Amino acid sequence: MQERLGEVKAQVQAALDGAMAGLPAGELADAMRYACTGGKRIRAFLAMESARLFGLGDAAALPVAAAVEALHAYSLVHDDLPSMDDDDLRRGLPTVHVQWSEATAILAGDALQSLAFGLLTEPQIGPPEARLALVRGLSEAAGGxxxxxxxxxxxxxxxxxxxxxxxxxxxxxxxxxxxxxxxxATAGAVMAGKDPGPLADYARNLGLAFQIQDDILDVTGSEAETGKRTGKDGAANKATFVSLLGLEGARDKARALVRDAETALDAYGEGAGNLRQLARFVIERDA
Amino acid sequence: MQERLGEVKAQVQAALDGAMAGLPAGELADAMRYACTGGKRIRAFLAMESARLFGLGDAAALPVAAAVEALHAYSLVHDDLPSMDDDDLRRGLPTVHVQWSEATAILAGDALQSLAFGLLTEPQIGPPEARLALVRGLSEAAGGxxxxxxxxxxxxxxxxxxxxxxxxxxxxxxxxxxxxxxxxATAGAVMAGKDPGPLADYARNLGLAFQIQDDILDVTGSEAETGKRTGKDGAANKATFVSLLGLEGARDKARALVRDAETALDAYGEGAGNLRQLARFVIERDA
Structure with missing residues (x-):
């Protein structure tokens, strides 16, 4: 799984670099590229692996994986803004508004969202109806x-x-x-025109487990490990899974969710091995 | 033309209201609706009229018109932010960040961009390939x-x-x-799979004429008429078409551009009457 994750990271970075190659030189393009660098690329991995379940190759899934990561990158840039979560550190580096300015951070995020939707139109993804379903799905997932x-x-x-x-x-x-x-996680099923139900169940459980682990790391992790400020939730007196369930209760909950996520994958047999391992990785990670 | 513009305004407002009907109640939805209220709806008009040139009815063009207006509304909300143009008045009302907060303004703009792309997937627009071409086109037009x-x-x-x-x-x-x-302006040609060349020429000239008139109104217009702060460019010592060409020079340039815009429409004969009138309206307006 780790090997595949590394492979996905390299592929998706190349795809994002390619998609941004034609941008006019300047702060905006610099900030967009900066925001798209690094990260765990778990969302890209989910897109690529779910496509594999339906016999779809990396070439088809790659623009989708890049689109999800561009969308995710935009959301981090905007969430980090002073008027939002006011974070100065992300992926071990100064956040975009610290490195440049608030205006550049807002604009870079805006342009990354446009880029994400454009990537979903790439012909290599598959039939037009599948690409449109992805556009519609991303609009729903990302929006209001x-x-x-x-x-x-x-x-x-x-x-x-x-x-x-x-x-x-x-x-x-x-x-x-x-x-x-x-x-x-459902992108592969959508691309193949198949029922996304089991992958949606998997993703719902995985997503919550992921967030619980984030809350745990905010308490137990260090900034050197996570690459972002920790202890913020407690300082803000913010309700989290840890504040509501306690550290051990949160860990138990995350483990139960991961078991449910794995069970949802039973429909896909051996082919879902990497997705199963990812679910376990999500609660074992320390960054 | 004014009658048609009124008709388009009503139709596009209904389409936007419909698209936002399912949003969870709260500040975010309120701010999105507020941002999508009013305006001249010139972009919607362009989309609807360009579709007519190719025999496409209002039902097909309406989601495209609504998408362009949602995208435009998002851009105004973000441009008005304190870290950008820092405007407190828009369409005669307090800007979104004044009415609510910067965070809500950023998020409402973000969600309106997602909404715009989702609207372009509506089946009534036409064949899947046409809808994908619109998604790609909007991504290019809106982005980096x-x-x-x-x-x-x-x-x-x-x-x-x-x-x-x-x-x-x-x-x-x-x-x-x-x-x-x-x-x-080219949406109709894209929907019909026809050459967007003449409409692109028309739009290029129209767009510049529109901007020159905006610069003129910033000098000659009142806040009561325009619904936004005027005299800002001069106060900021900002280069504009008026500062570079003088008031009369700017007016001459706008008139020449409108003539070129009208000439570009010759390919479409009588059917382009409303688009011709719009070009003249753009430089005659006082708001």
């Missing part, structure tokens, strides 16, 4: 009922009178990070 | 080589050592406002 809505809930929670309860945190995270993870 | 690049150039010009010359201002505006106007 998906990722952006989740971020809006997160911002609103900061000034709410009472901390969120478990149901509210779960709903928030399913929108904020879950929707895009689900888009990535 | 189009509208966002133009805004980046505009921001950079504010801190540049010397004011921009005519060639630089023209290039900037062709990206910042011209690219989306061109997308809208």
């Amino acid at each position: 009922r998906g990722m952006v809505w989740g971020q809006a809930l997160d911002i609103a929670a900061e000034t709410a009178a009472a901390p969120l309860d478990l149901a509210a945190i779960t709903r928030l995270q399913q929108a904020k990070t879950g929707a895009l993870i689900q888009f990535a | 080589r189009g509208m966002v690049w133009g805004q980046a150039l505009d921001i950079a010009a504010e801190t540049a050592a010397a004011p921009l010359d005519l060639a630089a201002i023209t290039r900037l505006q062709q990206a910042k406002t011209g690219a989306l106007i061109q997308f809208a």
Whole structure:
């Protein structure tokens, strides 16, 4: 799995570099490339592996993987802005607005979102109907009922009178990070015109487990390991899976979710080995 | 033409309201709807009229018109932010970040961009290949080589050592406002799978004339008429078509561009009457 992840990382970086090769030179292009560098590339991995389940090769899945990572990169750049989460460190480097300016960060994020949708039109992905289904799916996952809505809930929670309860945190995270993870994990089924149901179940459980592990690392991890500021949630007195369930309760919950994620993959047999391993990796990672 | 513009306004507002009907209630949805209210709807008009040139009805063109207006609305919300143009008045109302917050303005803009791309997948637009061509076209027009690049150039010009010359201002505006106007005006040809060349020529001239008139109104117009702050360019000592050509020179240039825009429409005969009238309207408007 780690080997495949490394392979995906290299491929998706090349695809993103290629997609941005024609940009006019300047701060905007520099900031876009900077934002698309590094990262775990878990979403790209999900897209590439889900395509494999349906016999679709890397060439078909690569623009989809690059699109998801461009979309994800834009969301990080905007979430890090002073008026949002106000983060100065990301992937071990200064965030885009620190490195350049708020204006450049907003614009780079905006252009990366445009780029993501453009990538989904690449002919190598497959039949036009499949590409349109991906565009529609990304629009839903990214927009005002998906990722952006989740971020809006997160911002609103900061000034709410009472901390969120478990149901509210779960709903928030399913929108904020879950929707895009689900888009990535179901991409292969959408490309092949098959039922995305089992992959959606897998992704829902995986996405929550991923977020719980993020909350755990915010408490137990170091900035050197995670490449971002830690201890922020506790300092902000923010409700998280850890504050609601305790450290051990959160770990138990994440393990149960990973088991459910693996079970959802039973429909695909041996071919889903890498996706199973990814689910376990998600809660074992320390970064 | 004015009658048709009124009809388009009503239709596109209904389409946008419909597209946002399913959003979860809250500040984000409120801000998205607020940003999509009012405006001249010139881009929607261009999309609807260019579709008519190729025998395509309003039902087919309407999601495209709504997409362009959603994209345009997002760009205004982000351009108005304090770290960008820092405007507090738009369409006669407080800008989104004044009415709510910077975070909500950034998120509402982000979600409107997602919405725009989703609208272009609507089956009523036509064959899948046509819809994909629109998605690709909007991605190009909106992104790091189009509208966002133009805004980046505009921001950079504010801190540049010397004011921009005519060639630089023209290039900037062709990206910042011209690219989306061109997308809208060529949409009908793209939907019909026909040569968008003449419409692109029309749009290029129209877009520049439109911008020159905006620069003129910034000097001669009142806030009551335009619904936005005027006199900003002069106060910022910003190079504009008026500062470079003088008021009369700018008016002459706009008139010449409108003549060229009309000439480009000769290929379409009588059917392009509304587009011809729009070109004249663009330089006669006082708002």
